Amino acid sequence: MLKLAILGFLHDRPLHGYELRRHLAALTGHVRPISDGTLYPAIKRLEAEGLLVRATEPGAAAAPRHTLRLTDAGRAALLDRLRSPDELDVSNENRWFTLLAFLRHLDGEPAAQAAVLRRRLAFLNEPASFFYDGDRPVGAEEVADPFRRGMLLIARATTTAELDWLHATLAELDAAA
Amino acid sequence: MLKLAILGFLHDRPLHGYELRRHLAALTGHVRPISDGTLYPAIKRLEAEGLLVRATEPGAAAAPRHTLRLTDAGRAALLDRLRSPDELDVSNENRWFTLLAFLRHLDGEPAAQAAVLRRRLAFLNEPASFFYDGDRPVGAEEVADPFRRGMLLIARATTTAELDWLHATLAELDAAA
DNA sequence: AGACCATACCTCGATGCCGAGGTATAACAA
DNA sequence: TTGTTATACCTCGGCATCGAGGTATGGTCT
Secondary structure: HHHHHHHHHHOOEEHHHHHHHHHHHHOOOOOOOOOOEEEEEHHHHHOOOOOOEEEEEEOOOOOOEEEEEEEEHHHHHHHHHHHOOOOOHHHHHHHHHHHHHHHHHOOOHHHHHHHHHHHHHHHOOOOOOOEEOOOOOOOOHHHHHHHHHHHHHHHHHHHHHHHHHHHHHHHHHHHHO | HHHHHHHHHOOOOOOOHHHHHHHOOOOOOOOOOOOOHHHHHHHHHHHHOOOOOEEOOOOOOOOOOEEEEOOOOHHEEEEHHHHOOOHHHHHHHHHHHHHHHHHHHHHHOOOHHHHHHHHHHHHHHHHOOOOOOOEEEHHHOOOOOOOHHHHHHHHHHHHHHHHHHHHHHHHHHHOOO
16 A cells, blocks of 8 residues: 555656655545554665655755656556556555546546446445345444444545545546546 | 454353354454454463453363353453554544443443443544545545545535434433433 | 264464654744 | 654564365265
8 A cells, every 4th residue: 555655646747755754644544553663664665676766856945855756667567557456455444545536647548437437336335344244244224332423424424425426426437438 | 353253252152262253243244354363372372361261161062162251350351452442443443333332231220321322422523534635624625536525425414423422322322410 | 884074262474553663854932 | 942743765573364275974876
């Protein structure tokens, strides 16, 4: 997820680590702020994989910066990941949102974008709950516990909103394709 | 989060590992199914901490089971964690939902439950977005990218639903206290 | 009888993440 | 001048997690 986000932000324009950190904090910070000890090793891994290059530049405000720039391989890796997300990217809320944040980078390919959205649609249409009575998912109305009822109500509202948006956006994408 | 969930499920009744696994799969499985290699070491850690005890029983259907039972220390640790969740438990969606799933275990203490909900309320009332124009959060209406607009619309729907539920539930809890 | 599956538990290496710490520069305030 | 803050990067130990593998039992199907 971190890898995807780094590649996604750098696709827009080169950034140095500190800027990247702020972008990441906005995108995923409300969930869990990424720490320096996570970010910088991740950058190094991406560099070792040849997906980005670092160029040292005199620091504008302070210490020298390492400006990060995607390579062609990096750009290709990003687009690949966007075209063919793995199951967890589709099912996990945080990963899915990260993917959504950069799906526009597939801009020449409305059919590919639509295919990704359709995978999410399929996932959301699978019956799922937090609690089961045997194999049967338990709905909000049956739950006496107000806290668990809240979970189900909130999850339902989220799913409804997402389905609305998915259907509307798919219609647009299909019209464009 | 895993620790909280294990303690939470065992507070209801003793379970063996395999049952626990199925409960956890329902609760967090849509996000990320926990693997055996995560669950069993986690159980052992909790046992080492003295929060649960294991009793070997002949297996009903197959191999012998290790029935897991909370100790008094385990029960106390769970209630403590529920009363005083750390910041991440409040801000991170997954952790918050895990906490909600077991908040009813604080049943004699409506004031404590309300205090926890109020912390979430405070968190949700902080202005936050995925994207910023300088320091100003960018709203859904300003975003041209349909995918990022979707993120913001879905997040807003979720927040609205959660706020409605929070206010209603707080009113009930305050009446009970 | 043999094959197969669901139940039930466990280990181990690899990996990624966290937090705490460190280094350094430049601007500004006390 | 000294301290503080913001910028900017890095390392390292420790730990939780994952995935792939293994062991074993009992029931069902053929």
